[in-house]
Amino acid sequence: MRTVGRLLIVLLLLCTGCGNSGQMAESEKEKVQREDEVSLKFSIWSDEESYVRDVIEAYNALKGYEAISLEVVPNSQHEDWVNHYNDAYATDIIGIRGNGQLLQFQKQKKLLGLSRFIKESNLDIRNYGTMINEITCNGEYYALPTRSTCWALYYNRKLFQERGVPEPEQMTWEEYIELAERMTEKRTEIWGGYYPPWIYNIPAIQQGYYLLDDELEPTWESLELMQKIYASGSHFPYDRVKDRGDFCREDFEKGNIAMLVCGEWLANMFLEDQAEGIEVPEWGIAPLPVPDGVEAGTSIGMYQFAGITSVCRDPEAAFEFLQFLCGPQGAQIYARNGIIPGYSNEEIQAIYLDAVGTEDARIFFDAKRIQEQPVWEGYDQLTELFKEDACELLEGNCELDEIMERFQEQREEVFGKMHNE
Numbered sequence: 001m002r003t004v005g006r007l008l009i010v011l012l013l014l015c016t017g018c019g020n021s022g023q024m025a026e027s028e029k030e031k032v033q034r035e036d037e038v039s040l041k042f043s044i045w046s047d048e049e050s051y052v053r054d055v056i057e058a059y060n061a062l063k064g065y066e067a068i069s070l071e072v073v074p075n076s077q078h079e080d081w082v083n084h085y086n087d088a089y090a091t092d093i094i095g096i097r098g099n100g101q102l103l104q105f106q107k108q109k110k111l112l113g114l115s116r117f118i119k120e121s122n123l124d125i126r127n128y129g130t131m132i133n134e135i136t137c138n139g140e141y142y143a144l145p146t147r148s149t150c151w152a153l154y155y156n157r158k159l160f161q162e163r164g165v166p167e168p169e170q171m172t173w174e175e176y177i178e179l180a181e182r183m184t185e186k187r188t189e190i191w192g193g194y195y196p197p198w199i200y201n202i203p204a205i206q207q208g209y210y211l212l213d214d215e216l217e218p219t220w221e222s223l224e225l226m227q228k229i230y231a232s233g234s235h236f237p238y239d240r241v242k243d244r245g246d247f248c249r250e251d252f253e254k255g256n257i258a259m260l261v262c263g264e265w266l267a268n269m270f271l272e273d274q275a276e277g278i279e280v281p282e283w284g285i286a287p288l289p290v291p292d293g294v295e296a297g298t299s300i301g302m303y304q305f306a307g308i309t310s311v312c313r314d315p316e317a318a319f320e321f322l323q324f325l326c327g328p329q330g331a332q333i334y335a336r337n338g339i340i341p342g343y344s345n346e347e348i349q350a351i352y353l354d355a356v357g358t359e360d361a362r363i364f365f366d367a368k369r370i371q372e373q374p375v376w377e378g379y380d381q382l383t384e385l386f387k388e389d390a391c392e393l394l395e396g397n398c399e400l401d402e403i404m405e406r407f408q409e410q411r412e413e414v415f416g417k418m419h420n421e
Helices: 020-036 046-063 075-083 098-107 115-120 130-134 157-163 173-183 202-206 217-231 245-253 265-275 315-326 328-336 346-356 359-366 379-394 400-420
Strands: 040-045 068-073 093-096 144-148 151-156 191-194 257-263 283-286 298-301 303-308 368-371
Touching: 040 046, 040 315, 046 068, 046 075, 046 265, 046 315, 046 328, 068 075, 093 098, 093 315, 098 303, 098 379, 115 315, 130 368, 144 315, 144 328, 151 157, 151 298, 157 173, 173 191, 173 217, 173 257, 191 245, 202 217, 202 298, 217 379, 217 400, 245 257, 245 265, 257 265, 265 346, 283 359, 303 315, 315 328, 328 346, 346 359, 379 400
Parallel strands: 040 068, 040 093, 191 257, 298 368
Antiparallel strands: 093 303, 144 303, 151 257, 151 283
16 A cells, blocks of 8 residues: 655755754744644544545644644444534544535534635636536535545456457446457356445436436336446346445456446556555556437536534644645545545546546546435435335346336435425
């Protein structure tokens, strides 16, 4: 694992030619300053640890003391940690997984508004891209983007070379299924495709339709596409993949999967596995398939965030760290670790492309990203209900008509609950 923070050289300027009394006075002054310094606690989930720790090491080196301490919550416990979060946790800065958690913390009044700090800083929020305009709550920013996600299509170059099939480029979803069928060899368990069980309505989102919209036809078409994907026999079977979504990279690394739908974070995981001596097939990246009639390069994505808690002991110091974490300095460290930061410019993009070692990754910067989920309070609940329904459908326990009727009723219940609150 590459530790970028250790590469940062901090130059200390020492005064010379002072008498002993002057040195003692300066030493006493520094001692008082150290006693006044507060170490702020930053809580994150374990997926983030490698690159966030690098940022913290670099920042603490610049400050000359442990200005930020890190609390890492295991991925398996993080959702429960969030759901039971309260002021007694004494967290000063908090990592936030997507829009749903951002709204959850904001509704509970656990986050400080940041607009005043942003206005008084030299942070250029235009470098976060257009999605920054979609994450305010009642006109207020409650967090800054740490990194930015973008979905694409990963593929095993060796399998395509062995079959003499051209490597994938921009395709429609129908063309993707056809290519997956061509690449499948059931006798040797070579699967043309792998679709992790996380988001079943990607094609609808690519067209700008969400689960809360009145027009749900694109959502039903997305489910029909999922049915077709698995009925084709070209994909890692659903009864095996539905419980292995978090292990999709391990399945791909076995070398028997031609194409894998996943996000930009997978590139970082491949790099980390390679650094630890794990054999990873030579991989490439192609644009995410799109529905017919949708602009080439259209993908989905969202931000991960960091915010200042309402019980933070020193909000000004916390925002100073946020500027480092979510600004150009932190972005360069993220990029060197093969992670796409929220803050981006040409220099940072070049660092990222050099880190991942393939120009294919430029796809992430060229993509037209649609927000993965809207900033709407009940959307996480809708998403969970839809996933449960989709799972029932793909396991063959019910028909699409039943799912359509059931989800409509579930939506009305969620809408009614939101209205009553």
